[in-house]
Amino acid sequence: MTTTEWIGARAPRREDPALIRGRGRYVADINLPGTLHMAILRSPMGHASINSIDASEARTMDGVHMVITPDDIPDHITQFPVVWRLPGQKDSGIPALAEGKVRYVGEPVAAVVADSRYAAEDALDAIDVDYETLDPVTDPEAALEEGAPVINEDWGDNVAIHHVFAGYNALGECHYDAEAFDNAEVTVRGRLKIGRHSGIPLETRGIVADWDEIHGRLTVHSESQVAHLFRTELAASLGLPETAVRVLTPNMGGGFGNKWDRYPEDLLVSIASMELGRPVKWIADRREGLMSTVHGRAQVQEWEMALQSDGTILGLRGKVINDLGAHLHSVGIGPAWVTGAAAPNQYKIANYYCDVIAAATNKTPASTFRGFGGPEGIFGAERMMDKAAKRLAMDPAEIRRKNMIQPDQFPWFNAAGAVYDSGNFPACLEKALEAADYDRVRAEQKELREQGVYRGIGISSYIHVSGFGPSPILGYLSYYTGGYEGSTVKVDPNGKATVYTGMIPMGQGTETTLAQVAAHHLGIDMADVRVVWGDTDQTPYTGFGSAGSRSNVAAVAVIRAVEEIKAKAVRIGAGMLEADAEDLEYADGMVSVKGAEEMRSVSLAQVAQQAYWAHALPEGDQPFLEATYVYDPPNFTTASGCHVVVLDVDTNTGRITFRNYVIVDDCGPVINPLLVEGQIHGGVAQALGGALLEEFVYDDEGQLLTTSFMDYLLPSFTDVPDMEIHHVVTPSPHTDGGFKGMGEAGTFPPGAAVANAVTDALSHLGVEADELPITPSRLWGLIQEATR
Known part of the structure; x- marks a missing residue:
């Protein structure tokens, strides 16, 4: 491999x-001169009216500069919007402070700005809030019952939307047939539950806002995964021109989708800075992070699968209740x-129907989390596959x-409206089974069971519709942002390149990946490529940012910009070599006459110098060697794969011990195997947390009982098995390079694979692992119930 062949190289992360x-710079490290500190008063109740807020004593305390209650928020300030507004979805927004009532423990009620965080926290204790307790509802099914307490009175009930997947594919064909089930x-049939948990980044949320009154400009240091869209929405909510807001994103200690959303604190800190004319800073403590950063998953699912006696699926229908x-x-x-869109998974299911009902409860709002609903769909599909296999x-x-x-049936139009562009699902399955030595493990199960070793095998195949993005499709779905990704590439007079991207590195290796792509296509050393990110004043606008496994979209934007640069380099090189452009080619950082590369060629640096001198540019070309390309993909890309888990269950304690964990992933051609493996490792570890340990637990009054890591259990290295990773490669037919997204793929199959393996291990008892997380206590209870 030469130094210009960077795609496929195991390049270390340059981040x-x-x-x-220890030289990273996070939001908490930003200490501007004159910075004030904010603390937030949060609701201690799950559901209550606010009769009054008395902040008079807090306003007079030493070191306090400002107290913000709902009455102190200027009239022109508007709530952050909901950007995905499906038809029939009820109106809602994200208020800066609770308005008239609190709806969950941790909801912001008031804020204090003081010289120090300590002074601000002390002042919170001086704010007197008169609450009148209201009946809470914490169970999503109970929230749908007639007579349940209504959380959002303007809705009339607790149903945000009842969306129906009626069996239509993207061609407008409907094959739903209820009689097929009869x-x-x-x-x-299966009834499944997925516990409420979330991303839990190592770095909690935080923000610093700095208002420059002279220039009328707000600079915000934010952890947002989508800085440009955040700027758009923040400017609109504050009533500022978008050009008056600059968002800077420093290093980020994890995002996992949680930091894609906008939050009340973003508005409060900005309002305070604009009012006081000084920088204002807020950093969440861990308890605040657990109770106020968006949660995820939290579903009840009911499914019915119709089959022939030979195992052919005739239809799948179900109901998903989202908490x-x-x-x-x-x-x-x-x-x-x-x-609902992912549940048909890898299977030839044309007869499909699904009700999706979103129920409001007195809990922290659930929103963006790594996988974005896909892992829940795969859990339902793959548990039903194992239930059907057992029945037959x-x-x-x-x-x-x-x-x-x-493989010869692509593109596949699934019955929920998705279009799968490519894949080889059987190859992924067979490779995983072979790597796990499936037949041998199956043969050993009976003998091991006789010895008191309860070993189970779990399979979970998955699709991951990645590169979330075609803007027309987002428009069709009433998703009010764009799905494109832009990149600007500039080559300086010395032949070094700089890539500008709206993507935000947060552990996934974006800076490294884009540098590799640019270096590979320019034919230069990766060390000669710089990547600029995290500044809305410098980088191209992106309406989606770092979410939805979109590095493949950003990579194509870089490739297309580089192609424009190479075409211009050939035109300039034609004059330098006194040849027709049609007789030249660009390769390995050189412009050469075809067939005479050794004798007649000029380097990229020489061409770039001519581009900057502009002494003899081709007609129609401007100085400099740079290009911007905005790529809006024609379709999603379909990543896929299969996980096979082998584990033992201790029936005395409910403890699970992993014996093998095999992963086969198809994300198309791999840009950097090192980064892909790291993303898979991290995704699986995170998903195993949700499968085995992590859960936000509320009592009947809406009190969050898991507000520290003593109660909310994250997986440690002792809980995560060694993983054996393999790849199948099917390039996407409509993406330059054939790349597919993969940053979330590791989160999709583990829940189902583990549940299937546990159920298999305890098949002699009839235990069905249909609720996540499968904690030792929960599993022990199922075992005890089965052996009574």
């Missing part, structure tokens, strides 16, 4: 040297919608083989 030396030889929390957040019911006495692998979409 890491500063971070591992007449099927076999029907299988929305107190109100809609930035993406509306988007994750629950994706659950078929091997779980065989029923999947029988129903999988075949």
Whole structure:
């Protein structure tokens, strides 16, 4: 491999040297001269009216510069909007402070700005809020019952939306047939639950706002994953021109989708800075982070599958109830919608129907979280596949083989409206089974069981509709942002390149990946490529940012910009070499006469120098060697794969011990195997947390009981198994390079794979692992119930 062949190279992450030396710069590290500090008074109740707020004593305390109550918010300030507004979805917004009532524990009620965080916290204790307790509702199914307490009175009930997937594919064809379920030889039903949990970044949320009154400009240091859209919405809510707001994003200690959303504190800190004319800073403590950063997952699912006796699926229908929390957040019911769209998974299911109901409860709002509803859909699909296999006495692998979409059937129009562009699902399954030595493990199960070792095998295949983005499709779905990604590439007079991107590195290796892509296509060393990100004044606008596994979209924007630069380099090189442009080619950082590369060629640096001198530019060309390209993909890309888990269950304690974890992933051609493996490792570890440990638990009064890491259990290295990773490569047919997204893929299958393995291990007891997380206590209870 030469130094110009960078796609496919295991290049170390260039973001890491500063971070591992403790020289990263996070929002908490930004200390501007004269900075004041904000603390937030949060609701201690799940549901209550606010009769009055008396902040008079707090306003007079030493060091306090400002107290913000709802009455102190200027009239022109508007709530942050919900950007995904599906037809029929009720209106909602994200208020800066609770208005007239509180709807969840942790909802902001008032804010104090003081010389120090300590002084601000002390002043919070002096604010007297008169609450009148209201009946809470914390169960999403109970919230749908007649007579349930209504959380948002203007809705009239607790249903944010009832969306129906009626079986239409993207061609407008509907194959839903209810009679197929009545007449099927076999029907299988399942009721599943997925616990409420979330991303839990190492770095909690924070923001610094600095208002420059002289120039009428607000500079915001933010952890937003989508800085440009954040700027758009913040400017609109504050009543400022967008050009009057600059968003700077420093290093980010994890995002996981949680930091894609907009939050009340973003408005409060900005309002305070504009009012006081000084920088204002707010950093969440861990308790605040757990109770006020958006939650995720939280679903109840009911499914029915119709089959022939040979295992052929005749139809799938179901109901998904999404525990929305107190109100809609930035993406509306988007994750629950994706659950309904993903449930047909890798299978030839044309007969499909699904009700998606979003129910408001007195809990922290649920919104964006890594996987964005896909893991929930895969959990439902793959649990139902194993239930069907058990009912038919078929091997779980065989029923999947029988129903999988075949490689020659793409593009596949699934019955929920998605279009799968490419894949080889059977190859992923077979490779995973072979790597796990599936047949041998199956053969050993009976003998091990006789020895008191309860070993189970779990399979979970998945699709991951990635590169979330075609803007016309987002428009069709009433998603009020664009799906494009832009890139500007500039080559300086010395032949070094700079890439400007709206993407935000947050651990996924964006800076490294885009540098590799640019270096590869320019034919230069990766060390000669600089990547600029995190400044809305310098980088191209992006309406989606770092979410939805979109590095493949950003990579194409870089490729297309580089192609324009190369074309201009050839035109300039033609004059330098006194040749026709048609007789030249660009390769390995050189412009050369075809067939005479050794004798007649000029380097990229030489061409760039001519472009800057502009002494003899081709007619119609301007000085400099740079290009901007905005790429709006024609479709999503379909990543896919299969996980196979082998584990043992201790029936005395409910403890699970992993014996093997095999992963086969198809994200198209791999730009950087090192980064892909790291993303898979991280995604699986995060998903195993939700499968085995993590859960936000509320009592009947709406009190969050898991407000520290003593109660909210994150996986440690002892909980995460070694992983064996393999790849199948099917390039996307409509993306330059064939790349597909993969940053979220590791989160999709683990929940189902583990649940299927646990159920398999305890099949002799009839235990069904249908609720996540499968904590030791929960599993022990199922075992005890089965052995009574």
